[in-house]
Amino acid sequence: MKKTMATAWIFLFPALLFMVSACATTNKAKQGAMISQQIYEEVSNTVVEQITEIVKAADAGTITSVQRKTLADLSEFKKILNKYAEAHNTYITALKIAETSSTKTNDVGKQARELAIMSSQIIDYCDKLGIKLP
Amino acid sequence: MKHNEILKAALSEIAKDEGQKTGAIKLLDAFGNAAGLMLAANPAFAVVKGLLGLAKTVSAALKNTSDIDKINLDDLFVETVDEKLKKRGIDDDKIKRILEA
Numbered sequence: 001m002k003k004t005m006a007t008a009w010i011f012l013f014p015a016l017l018f019m020v021s022a023c024a025t026t027n028k029a030k031q032g033a034m035i036s037q038q039i040y041e042e043v044s045n046t047v048v049e050q051i052t053e054i055v056k057a058a059d060a061g062t063i064t065s066v067q068r069k070t071l072a073d074l075s076e077f078k079k080i081l082n083k084y085a086e087a088h089n090t091y092i093t094a095l096k097i098a099e100t101s102s103t104k105t106n107d108v109g110k111q112a113r114e115l116a117i118m119s120s121q122i123i124d125y126c127d128k129l130g131i132k133l134p
Numbered sequence: 135m136k137h138n139e140i141l142k143a144a145l146s147e148i149a150k151d152e153g154q155k156t157g158a159i160k161l162l163d164a165f166g167n168a169a170g171l172m173l174a175a176n177p178a179f180a181v182v183k184g185l186l187g188l189a190k191t192v193s194a195a196l197k198n199t200s201d202i203d204k205i206n207l208d209d210l211f212v213e214t215v216d217e218k219l220k221k222r223g224i225d226d227d228k229i230k231r232i233l234e235a
Contacts, residue, residue: 030205037210048218055224058232068233075229078215085214096207 033095036088044081047074 054071057063219225 082214085212
């Protein structure tokens with residue numbers, strides 16, 4: 001599961017670079033936002049499913065030490081994902097403004113760059129947790 | 135080719151002023167093909183299945199430009215992980231209690 005998440009972010013990083021470089025064009029920015037949403041949903045849903053499974057095991061009294069350690073890692077990782085979701089939503093808001101006002105395109109570019117930086121931090125975080133690519 | 139090498143090559147392609155989209159699609163197709171080969175060799179390898187799924191998703195998103203104008207930005211907002219967990223009756227306090235037990 002962790003490897004899948006790391007792989008997902010490896011996909012997201014170039015996608016975000018694509019989005020940053022393309023942000024001047026609204027259609028391409030939309031495309032980047034769509035990719036960001038799709039990959040975020042893939043990763044976040046995986047995290048939610050895994051946390052739910054471990055919480056159920058805890059409720060049933062069958063949680064293992066490995067699951068407890070995984071839950072601790074997921075709990076930290078979800079903080080970053082929460083921040084990413086907020087940054088993504090801010091990007092969408094900026095994009096909505098850009099659609100109605102050509103003077104606001106800098107906001108879109110700024111937010112896209114923040115997303116790209118954040119995805120880089122997430123890759124670093126995966127490395128710190130020992131999440132290796134297959 | 136290792137993933138880091140693929141990524142490095144992809145970033146180089148995407149960084150070019152021209153052909154950014156082409157480079158991204160080439161990268162994703164390469165990922166998809168590699169994942170397909172690995173999947174054939176070891177169908178039980180769940181990570182590869184995830185990789186293949188993501189490659190298809192992103193590649194399709196990059197290639198499908200015809201409907202971009204129809205995208206409603208309001209549909210692109212996402213929920214945080216905490217919001218998703220709350221719908222399942224899980225919050226930070228519950229997780230903390232499990233971790234401290």
